[in-house]
Amino acid sequence: MSFNIVIDSCGELTPRMKKDQRVISAPLTLEVGGETFIDDDTFDQNYFLEKVAATPECPKSSCPSPKFYYDSYMTGETHHYAVTLSAELSGSYNSAVLGQSMALDHVPDIKIHVFNSRSASVGQTLIAQKIIECEEQDMPFQKVVEEVERYIHSQNTYFVVENLETLRKNGRLSNFKAFFASALKIKPICGATPEGEICQFDQARGINKALVKMVDLIVERAVDSEQRTLAISHCNCPERAQMVLDAIKKRIKVKDSYILDTGGVSTMYANDGGVIVVL
Numbered sequence: 001m002s003f004n005i006v007i008d009s010c011g012e013l014t015p016r017m018k019k020d021q022r023v024i025s026a027p028l029t030l031e032v033g034g035e036t037f038i039d040d041d042t043f044d045q046n047y048f049l050e051k052v053a054a055t056p057e058c059p060k061s062s063c064p065s066p067k068f069y070y071d072s073y074m075t076g077e078t079h080h081y082a083v084t085l086s087a088e089l090s091g092s093y094n095s096a097v098l099g100q101s102m103a104l105d106h107v108p109d110i111k112i113h114v115f116n117s118r119s120a121s122v123g124q125t126l127i128a129q130k131i132i133e134c135e136e137q138d139m140p141f142q143k144v145v146e147e148v149e150r151y152i153h154s155q156n157t158y159f160v161v162e163n164l165e166t167l168r169k170n171g172r173l174s175n176f177k178a179f180f181a182s183a184l185k186i187k188p189i190c191g192a193t194p195e196g197e198i199c200q201f202d203q204a205r206g207i208n209k210a211l212v213k214m215v216d217l218i219v220e221r222a223v224d225s226e227q228r229t230l231a232i233s234h235c236n237c238p239e240r241a242q243m244v245l246d247a248i249k250k251r252i253k254v255k256d257s258y259i260l261d262t263g264g265v266s267t268m269y270a271n272d273g274g275v276i277v278v279l
């Protein structure tokens with residue numbers, strides 16, 4: 001069976017995925033200071049971070065159009081999948097579902113499933129990997145859907161960021177928590193709820209202590225880690241990401257692990273120095 005996966009650009013692609021013609025990245029559009037950035041291979045992280053730092057207005061993002069998803073579904077493969085960042089954080093999921101409806105209007109028996117990652121960034125990357133794994137085992141379409149949905153519900157997302165302003169200004173956090181954290185140099189250890197909303201697990205004074213607490217939390221909550229892949233994305237702090245990876249792997253065994261740079265959307269929300277971990 002042939003298949004393809006369209007993953008919105010909040011989900012970073014591994015080097016292997018970038019070479020895999022079955023994997024399509026649906027770019028979001030970012031805007032800051034009157035300048036528009038397309039979240040694709042042309043995205044310049046350093047320039048974007050400089051622009052954000054120099055601009056008082058909060059950066060904004062726009063999700064891929066339903067037409068982009070529709071075109072991605074109408075490419076002739078037997079099975080089609082979409083993986084979007086959490087529906088609680090973006091309109092990307094709804095856009096993918098609308099594109100699915102458009103495709104079904106033209107080809108009523110086309111097989112498409114849209115996965116709401118209930119996560120973001122490397123959470124989406126791992127979901128796309130799970131789809132590939134299932135498809136390469138020649139699972140029937142519905143079995144792939146069931147296996148991947150089960151995986152999504154078992155996934156845990158964590159992150160620590162230096163700066164909460166983008167999350168706050170875009171309505172992802174309460175004003176009180178963001179102000180409190182900024183004023184007292186408190187860094188919250190955050191993650192995703194089962195529904196895909198952002199929640200706060202803990203907090204610490206200073207980024208290093210927050211990262212240590214995040215590692216503790218990941219280790220405490222890990223289940224069947226030997227069967228799972230540990231993925232980390234970072235915004236302009238590879239040493240910090242490597243430190244977190246090493247600290248986790250010293251305490252639990254994992255099947256595989258890797259570190260990726262954040263793409264445009266994840267860069268916008270993680271800000272300079274942010275680290276996202278999914279297990």
